[in-house]
Amino acid sequence: MVLAWSVDENRILLTQDFDFGELIFGRGYHAIGVVIIQIADFSGSWEEIAAATMKRLADLQQGFAGHLTVFGRDRVKSRSLPAL
Numbered sequence: 001m002v003l004a005w006s007v008d009e010n011r012i013l014l015t016q017d018f019d020f021g022e023l024i025f026g027r028g029y030h031a032i033g034v035v036i037i038q039i040a041d042f043s044g045s046w047e048e049i050a051a052a053t054m055k056r057l058a059d060l061q062q063g064f065a066g067h068l069t070v071f072g073r074d075r076v077k078s079r080s081l082p083a084l
Contacts, residue, residue, distance in 0.1 A: 003029050012064045014053075021068055024081060031081055033065040041072030 003023060006013045012033035023029040042049045069078040
């Protein structure tokens with residue numbers, strides 16, 4: 001349901017749930033783009049983690065559309081999504 005909403009709204013999904021990769025690559029669900037945050041890589045309160053995540057996203061300034069991107073504090077992995 002969340003993936004369908006993000007496609008309908010033409011939005012990139014920001015999550016910590018690795019199951020979205022299985023839904024997309026294993027079960028054929030569609031997505032505009034998914035960014036998975038490895039929360040365990042960050043320390044501090046939820047507010048500090050959210051702030052660090054948003055800063056990291058802004059610093060990367062890469063196109064997240066069309067990709068499933070996993071990132072932590074010090075690394076980024078990206079894989080192209082299947083075509084819609």
